[in-house]
Amino acid sequence: MVLSVLLKFIYPPPASVVITAMSVISFVSLSNAGWMETKGKHMQYSKLRNVGKKSATATATATDDDDDDKKKKKKDDKENAKLSGKVGMIVAYTPAFLAGVSSFFLFPDGDLRFTLLRSAVTIHFFKRLFEVLFVHKISGWMDVEAMTTISLSYFLSSSTMIYTQNLMLQLPEPTVDLKYVGVPLFLVGIGGNFYHHYLLSRLRAKGEKQYKIPQGGLFNLVICPHYLFEILGFFGISCISQTVYSLSFTLGTTFYLMGRSSATRDWYQSKFEDFPKDVKALIPYIF
Template sequence: MALMKFLFPPSLFVTATSLASFTLMATSGLSELRGKNLEYSKFFNIGSKASDVEKSKLKLPSRIAMATLYTPAFLAGVSSFAIFPDENLRFLLLKSTISIHFFKRVLESCFLHKYSGEMGLDTMIVILSSYFISSALVIFNQHLTVGLPEPLIDLTNPGFLLFSIGISGNFYHHYLLSKLRSQGPNKEYKIPKGGLFGFVICPHYLFEVLVFWGFAFISQTLFSFAYAMGTTFYLLGRSSATRKWYLSKFEDFPMNVKAMIPFLF
């Protein structure tokens, strides 16, 4: 099988967790496409009934919730240096990139993004658990490869390049989004401009996908590839919901602007 040239040999545990991760993320993406959106942005439940929105009674300020949901995944990355020390360069790069990515997300949540709403505690726990468990499993699956023969084709360097492009592009477009709204309770939204916003409404999702494919290329385990693929499907669904929201709010929204992939989707 050609794919096995790029991957470490998967065990039964790796195969099972990979299938579960991909199924969960892909199903979540399909739910986003169908209009069942997770409650953590202005795109939550477009067209849904008010009674559905009120199901989550206990809410937290969005800034606190967003910073909190990324923190356990960051701690998983940092603690892995102590739990799995003295392993190879591939593993060192994987632990480092995971830690850097989620530390960046915590910092953005605290100091860059602007919020005007709240997040349901149940939603925060779902997202927090997903990021933490998936990050921990990426690291643990990498630990299981220690001592195994290396894949025939080494993707470590392309993976680090993908990660670097992804995290830089993601931050830049988050910065552009942060400039669209003033601080405070005012929910004034504008059509984003600059960067790749002239081509897609969610370039920050596109670059985030590159981050996760960077993890996959560095890791070269079946689980990391399944996680990257599942994340891609989820963010495709999320970006589609985002584009629908902009179309519903702005009559002058440019129809040539796609959801996440320039000229295609």
């Protein structure tokens, strides 16, 4: 009963052990990563790098690098290979972007849905590279291990999503066509994500390294509105694609960003005494 209803909205799973395995792996690994974020085991980049479990208080202009943090960072510097944050992010996003671009040459034939899907994937990672180069103010660094994990994850997910869509060209489309819902949802997601990244980039003046409580846009309601819009963007891609793999990746990403946003809110609460208690992590008024 449930399966028959679901198949009205998505293509049947392809007869491919690899695609089936990737669907399961994507969902489980991303969901587990989100769970680990809530338990204090963070992906080693951004402000959550080397977060300690001790309580801390600070004013809105306090930095996140106290003496204990500096000692821990020096110790980790000796143990872990690292790159500048900007270089790490460029390496993380470039393979997935190239996968999107190359798909237009590797698969020259395709219907409107396939064209929209690979265009959305390509635009998504082009935006990320553009932000790294011209929007984000990245002053920190990134573990090579984290960079490699993120880069491989994005490349495999993008390639698998595009390849799966190519396999669907030979199958009848789902009864309920969601691609025209997916396109505006994707555009709202990518636009909202970019806008809130822009607001974050304007928090600190040139040369400043202090973390501040974000303001403007939906930051007055949630601490991670950029994650919320990223989730909307991926749901837009899932509606365009309507495949089991795209849905499993989107759901896994949602659970990961829920965990990451929860950990981010905890970080702000520990660092700023005046952090608003009514500001949620990800979903206004709810979570």
